[in-house]
Amino acid sequence: MAKFYLTSAIPYVNAAPHIGHAQEFVYSDVIRRFRMLLGYTVTYLCGADENALKIVQAAEKAKQNPQEFTDIHQKEFLDLAQKLSVHFDIWQRGTDQIHHFASSQKLWKLCEKNGDIYKKSYTGLYCVGCEQFYPKEELNEHGECYEHPGRKLEQVSEENYFFSLSKYQSFIENLLESDTLKILPKIRKNEALAFVRRGLEDFSISRSTKRAKGWGVPVPGDSDQIMYVWFDALNIYQTGIGFGYDQTLFDTWAGQDCMVIGKGILRFHVVYWPAILTSAGLPLPKSCFSHGYLTVDGQKMSKTLGNVVDPMTIITKYGSDAVRYYLLKEIPSYSDGDYSERRFKEVYNSDLAGGLGNLVARVAKLAEKASSLNTKTYNYKVVCKDVCKTELEEFRFNDALANIWKKMKEADQFIDTNEPWKLEGKGLTRIIEDASNRIVEIATLLEPFMPDTSSKIIKQFTSKKIISGPALFPRII
Ligand SMILES: [Zn+2]
Numbered sequence: 001m002a003k004f005y006l007t008s009a010i011p012y013v014n015a016a017p018h019i020g021h022a023q024e025f026v027y028s029d030v031i032r033r034f035r036m037l038l039g040y041t042v043t044y045l046c047g048a049d050e051n052a053l054k055i056v057q058a059a060e061k062a063k064q065n066p067q068e069f070t071d072i073h074q075k076e077f078l079d080l081a082q083k084l085s086v087h088f089d090i091w092q093r094g095t096d097q098i099h100h101f102a103s104s105q106k107l108w109k110l111c112e113k114n115g116d117i118y119k120k121s122y123t124g125l126y127c128v129g130c131e132q133f134y135p136k137e138e139l140n141e142h143g144e145c146y147e148h149p150g151r152k153l154e155q156v157s158e159e160n161y162f163f164s165l166s167k168y169q170s171f172i173e174n175l176l177e178s179d180t181l182k183i184l185p186k187i188r189k190n191e192a193l194a195f196v197r198r199g200l201e202d203f204s205i206s207r208s209t210k211r212a213k214g215w216g217v218p219v220p221g222d223s224d225q226i227m228y229v230w231f232d233a234l235n236i237y238q239t240g241i242g243f244g245y246d247q248t249l250f251d252t253w254a255g256q257d258c259m260v261i262g263k264g265i266l267r268f269h270v271v272y273w274p275a276i277l278t279s280a281g282l283p284l285p286k287s288c289f290s291h292g293y294l295t296v297d298g299q300k301m302s303k304t305l306g307n308v309v310d311p312m313t314i315i316t317k318y319g320s321d322a323v324r325y326y327l328l329k330e331i332p333s334y335s336d337g338d339y340s341e342r343r344f345k346e347v348y349n350s351d352l353a354g355g356l357g358n359l360v361a362r363v364a365k366l367a368e369k370a371s372s373l374n375t376k377t378y379n380y381k382v383v384c385k386d387v388c389k390t391e392l393e394e395f396r397f398n399d400a401l402a403n404i405w406k407k408m409k410e411a412d413q414f415i416d417t418n419e420p421w422k423l424e425g426k427g428l429t430r431i432i433e434d435a436s437n438r439i440v441e442i443a444t445l446l447e448p449f450m451p452d453t454s455s456k457i458i459k460q461f462t463s464k465k466i467i468s469g470p471a472l473f474p475r476i477i
Pocket of ligand 1: 127128129130131145146147148
């Protein structure tokens with residue numbers, strides 16, 4: 001059976017999840033469900049990035065030890081996923097010493113054996129927010145990184161281990177150019193290629209144990225050094241599938257079929273990661289979907305502005321499928337998008353209460369009058385082909401939903417044209433059967449996007465006797 005190994009970015013669990021995390025979880029969950037419906041055996045892995053220096057700092061601030069601190073926060077991510085009907089097949093934590101430390105040390109040793117790890121002293125500007133050194137030309141006019149404006153970079157001078165990335169310059173360039181590692185959207189592919197063509201430099205993959213405050217994966221054979229958080233965080237993608245402790249499991253899944261990530265961490269995933277894997281002689285990722293960022297009311301989300309949206313609040317208020325719909329339909333998956341409660345209500349009322357909810361209620365009501373209906377069920381593989389298969393393969397979720405909504409409009413028009421409320425007997429049955437089948441087809445297509453709503457509708461319209469239910473999406477005032 002065809003297999004599909006899907007991963008989404010491993011979030012830092014230094015604070016509660018925000019709506020951007022919800023978006024990425026939902027994107028990945030749609031891909032997971034879509035592939036399963038196509039007949040693939042899917043493993044979807046996510047996890048908790050817990051070994052960063054900023055975790056230690058955040059824990060200090062909260063007056064907790066880092067382990068307690070990450071125990072609490074990683075759970076919030078799991079709760080969010082559950083509330084969004086997002087299913088992780090594997091949740092791999094970075095603090096899992098038994099599996100993850102051993103797995104990361106194995107990766108390190110393989111790269112070392114291949115001659116790609118060496119020690120040198122280094123001085124540079126370090127952003128703790130990104131856990132990354134930046135050259136001056138990649139900073140803004142205040143000398144701050146673009147991800148964390150307002151935060152001063154630290155001048156750091158220490159002896160670290162480096163990875164010979166420069167050795168893989170042409171290999172990575174070919175990998176991306178040939179789409180052997182296919183990046184979508186294309187703008188991100190071009191961005192990654194431009195970065196590679198500027199010339200790849202070796203990068204530091206360890207920190208002094210002292211500066212890392214002893215928190216993280218120890219470098220094998222050198223107790224003064226801890227692995228740089230990205231080196232071990234990326235390896236979570238392998239730890240979760242058995243690397244270093246279950247070879248059979250690892251051989252089954254190794255080589256990510258798809259990595260879902262935000263645009264800010266592109267180079268780590270499509271440049272550093274495949275280079276490390278190649279050095280270690282391990283299977284490479286095959287594709288990468290890099291999505292944009294969410295603003296809130298047109299502004300960047302920030303604690304200072306106080307506009308960080310807690311996804312739990314809106315899910316509780318409006319329901320998981322409504323939030324999924326907004327994130328998938330209103331935010332173009334290839335670019336940045338905006339969340340605002342005002343817009344959320346507009347979209348909810350027009351597309352969900354008005355569009356889908358209204359169509360379902362309308363036909364169910366008429367169906368109560370019709371007798372002996374014979375509705376069909378639909379095979380997802382067959383119906384998605386003409387409506388949204390390509391769109392989903394290319395992660396264009398908003399386009400896929402637009403196509404499904406077009407079908408919904410057609411169903412509405414079909415009812416308006418045939419005026420079943422004027423009909424009785426066989427005439428009525430024929431029209432209602434047709435309309436019900438259209439609804440079941442639409443609900444089948446909606447399964448990856450709005451799983452709860454989809455199954456509710458299918459259940460209602462494939463019963464022997466269709467009866468009206470409560471409003472799927474009561475209008476919000
Ligand atoms: Zn930064």
